[in-house]
Amino acid sequence: MPVLSTGWKDLRFGLGSRLFEEWRLPKRWPLDRMSPFERERELDPEPVGAYLESAGKSLISAWPAFADMKVAGRWAGFIDAMPDVIPVISPVDSLPGLFLATGFSGHGFGIGPAAGRLAADLITGRTPIVDPSPFRYSRFVDGSRPRPLTGV
Numbered sequence: 001m002p003v004l005s006t007g008w009k010d011l012r013f014g015l016g017s018r019l020f021e022e023w024r025l026p027k028r029w030p031l032d033r034m035s036p037f038e039r040e041r042e043l044d045p046e047p048v049g050a051y052l053e054s055a056g057k058s059l060i061s062a063w064p065a066f067a068d069m070k071v072a073g074r075w076a077g078f079i080d081a082m083p084d085v086i087p088v089i090s091p092v093d094s095l096p097g098l099f100l101a102t103g104f105s106g107h108g109f110g111i112g113p114a115a116g117r118l119a120a121d122l123i124t125g126r127t128p129i130v131d132p133s134p135f136r137y138s139r140f141v142d143g144s145r146p147r148p149l150t151g152v
Contacts, residue, residue, distance in 0.1 A: 047076040081105040084146035089118050089135040099123050100137055 025036045052074055060067050082088060082103035092098040101119040104111065114129065121128040139146050 045076045045078065047074040079104075079106045082146070083148070084139075085148045086134055086146070087111075087115060088137045089115055089122070090132065090137040091122060092137050 029035055056069075056071070060069075080103050082105060085105045087103045087105070087107075088100045090100055092100060099119060099122060101115055104115070108115070117129050118132060118135070120126075122132060138144075
């Protein structure tokens with residue numbers, strides 16, 4: 001089974017036009033206008049065939065019953081991941097009225113119902129369904145230095 005690595009040797013860096021496009025983005029904008037993030041929120045990347053072929057071969061190697069499978073479609077997307085792999089479901093203290101529910105690190109489908117309930121509880125002021133402190137946005141700015149669990 002592949003092991004997720006967070007080592008520097010696994011990172012690939014590149015410079016492209018996107019870097020300079022994003023560098024020129026405004027740092028502030030009026031709240032009654034569309035932000036750069038709203039224009040970019042629906043990203044639709046092309047699937048990388050080589051990765052999908054490799055994944056298919058690995059699947060068949062592990063479970064030969066899939067040898068005759070027919071792929072009906074392919075899709076690619078982005079995973080919003082937090083440095084500690086714990087989502088943010090929280091108000092943003094410096095912007096009253098702004099609440100975040102993001103960074104599910106690929107687990108959004110599974111924890112979506114509970115995350116939605118927690119977000120609704122926080123927004124409406126109800127007693128939260130669970131302790132919201134592990135999901136607080138401020139952990140990235142209050143000196144907590146969140147890190148992913150290791151040795152798993």
